[in-house]
Amino acid sequence: MANTDTICEIHRYIHPRPGRRNSWWFRRRVPLDLIPLIGQNEWRFTLKARNRDDAVAEAIPHLARTNETIQLARRGDWPPITGEGAEFIAYKWRCSCPAEIQEHEFSGILFSGTMPRSPLH
Numbered sequence: 001m002a003n004t005d006t007i008c009e010i011h012r013y014i015h016p017r018p019g020r021r022n023s024w025w026f027r028r029r030v031p032l033d034l035i036p037l038i039g040q041n042e043w044r045f046t047l048k049a050r051n052r053d054d055a056v057a058e059a060i061p062h063l064a065r066t067n068e069t070i071q072l073a074r075r076g077d078w079p080p081i082t083g084e085g086a087e088f089i090a091y092k093w094r095c096s097c098p099a100e101i102q103e104h105e106f107s108g109i110l111f112s113g114t115m116p117r118s119p120l121h
Contacts, residue, residue: 010063014055015045015072026062034073 024047030038045062049055072078074102075095 010056013063014047014052014059015039022049022050024049024052026055026059028063028066031070034070034078037073037078038069069094 013028015023015025017025026045026047027042028044029042030040035041043062043066046058047055047058048068049058068077074078
């Protein structure tokens with residue numbers, strides 16, 4: 001169940017869709033300083049709910065996701081990197097490292113000159 005702060009905050013982002021009866025959307029502006037990084041100026045999601053109370057409940061995951069995006073962007077972790085992207089960066093880092101660093105064990109992984117495979121392969 002959502003806490004009271006979330007419910008109060010979410011009401012700012014639930015709007016009736018213009019020209020549509022009993023139709024709602026979640027609409028939230030991206031903070032101005034993050035627009036270049038996130039690449040859009042607002043988030044807008046059409047909700048399936050037909051009344052405001054149901055729209056509020058349906059919009060909670062959208063609020064959580066947009067809050068997380070804002071936090072990641074402010075920390076410098078946006079866009080998020082995939083596991084495959086992280087492996088590629090590690091591989092490129094390994095290729096540019098001096099040999100004495102490459103031979104050290106790091107967190108149980110020995111850099112052996114081959115690109116590591118993810119456990120999912």
